[in-house]
Amino acid sequence: MNHNPQSSEGRHDDDAALSDFLASLMDYTPTIPDELVEHYLAKSGFQCPDVRLTRLVAVATQKFVAEVAGDALQHCKARQATIPKDKRDKQQKDKRLVLTMEDLSKALREYGVNLRHQEYFADSPSTGMDPATRDE
Amino acid sequence: MDMNPIQKNKSAKTASKLVRRAKSKKRKCIATNDVQVAETPSEFSFAIAKIAVAQICRSTGFKTSKYNALEILTNVSTRYLETMVRSAASFANASNRTDSNLFDLINGIHDLSSVQGFPGGSLMHKGNLLRSSALKDIMNFANLSNKVPFANPIPVRNVSDATSSSTCLFDQETKSHIPTWLPHFPKENCDQVLIKERKCGEKLWEQSLAREENSVILQSNDINGKEEKETRMELPKKREKMKFKIGGEEKQVGLGVNMMNGVYKGRKRVSWNNHKIYCMVEENEEEKR
Structure with a gap:
């Protein structure tokens, strides 16, 4: 079938890589513990005695969470970069990287999850605002 | 989960600020409720998932997290896991299997990564599943990301209990849906006893059990009628009357x-x-x- 020797070699490499990866999953300890994944597997009707598949599920989920968190981190950094320099000293405390709802909702929107804050009702528009920003 | 001592030390070191924060939050909740355990299994699993998600967030570079944000990320990720696995299970069922395999899982992964899109997604059903780029991404992630094992080994319920309950299928205490007035299930080797009795002659299992208990009395009894009367087991609790209005x-x-x-x-x-x-x-x- 394979007329192109290069592609067949590439395929062999791919298969080897896949089998290596699956073998390496035996010794891999994902951040999401096996027991937790097995709980959710059982809950969803997924039956498989193979530990490697459990680990693969864990790795896939871990990748998803890491990607979302990474996106949120980028949003967080971008937001902090837009603060003008004179105010930056004032908000030095906020320089720490904090996972906030604002960044998370932006990050999750790319993954098809619409996240909304709870509606906030106030007597006047300036009620809930920071006293520093209210002066302007 | 078997963890060697080196990993344990490592995991103890990597008990991150986020994790500690999550734990302290949990402790606060526990303190307010004065309950030491999670009330439902789903709460327990959610608490564990929260710790894992917090660890992942820390490994990506976050220092701290808002409580709500962490909770929502955990919620979304558990749903992600469940959806992926459920679609894999449905793929297995569609091909007349109860056990899922790697192909089903790859199909499930494809289902979820199609929101984002992945290379080769347009030829998904033509090409070889094992060469899917979504799987390759996961492989790369697993190889390149730094591995953070879970902070603490999860305390497993006493293994002997679990095995005993599985060998003797009918543990009365664990089955809350069985009314209390029903006779107790046989404790050990129930299936073997049943099979033997069935071979000798058709008999109900409670009769066989009662016979075992009253075997001394039964040996002295010669009359069949009396024997039958004796073998009728008394219910452990009187059955309450049922009324329908x-x-x-x-x-x-x-x-x-x-x-x-x-x-x-x-x-x-x-x-x-x-x-x-x-x-x-x-x-x-x-x-x-």
Whole structure:
């Protein structure tokens, strides 16, 4: 079938890589513990005695969470970069990287999850605002 | 999960600020409720998932997290996991299998990564599943990301308990749906006993159990009639009476009988349905008297 020797070699490499990866999953300890994944597997009707598949599920989920968190981190950094320099000293405390709802909702929107804050009702528009920003 | 001591040390070191924060939050909740354990299994699993997600967030570079944000990320990620696995299971079921395999899982992964899109997604059903780029991404992630094992080994319930309950299928205490007045299930080797008894002659399992218990008495008894009487087991608890009440008062139930047509004449119920209910109400009234 394979007329192109290069592609067949590439395929062999791919298969080897896949089998290596699956073998390496035996010794891999994902951040999401096996027991937790097995709980959710059982809950969803997924039956498989193979530990490697459990680990693969864990790795896939871990990748998803890491990607979302990474996106949120980028949003967080971008937001902090837009603060003008004179105010930056004032908000030095906020320089720490904090996972906030604002960044998370932006990050999750790319993954098809619409996240909304709870509606906030106030007597006047300036009620809930920071006293520093209210002066302007 | 078997963890060697080196990993344990490592995991103890990597007990991150986020994790500690999550734990302290948990402790706060526990302190307010004065309960040491999670109330439901789902809460327990969610708490564990929260720690894992917090660890992942820390490994990506976050220092701290808002409580709500962490909770939502955990919620979304557990849903992600469940959805992926559920679609994999449905792929397995669609091909007449109960056990899922790698191909089903790859299909499930494809289902979820199609929101984002991945290279080769347009030729998904033509190409080889094992060469999917979504799987390759996961492989790269697993190889390149730094591995953060879970902070603490999860305390597993006593293994001997679990195995004993699995060998003796009927552990009365674990089955809350079985009414208490039913006789207890046989404790050990129930299936073996049953099979033996069945081969000798058809007998109910409670009779066989009772016979085992009263074997000394039974040996002295020669008459069959007496034996049968003795083998009848007493219920451990008296069964409570069941009452069904259908409407305290007369109610006209559907079926268009309350229209003033031929069926409904002179305030007399002809409909069988209403008749039945009417009778039962009368019985109820009799009981009250």
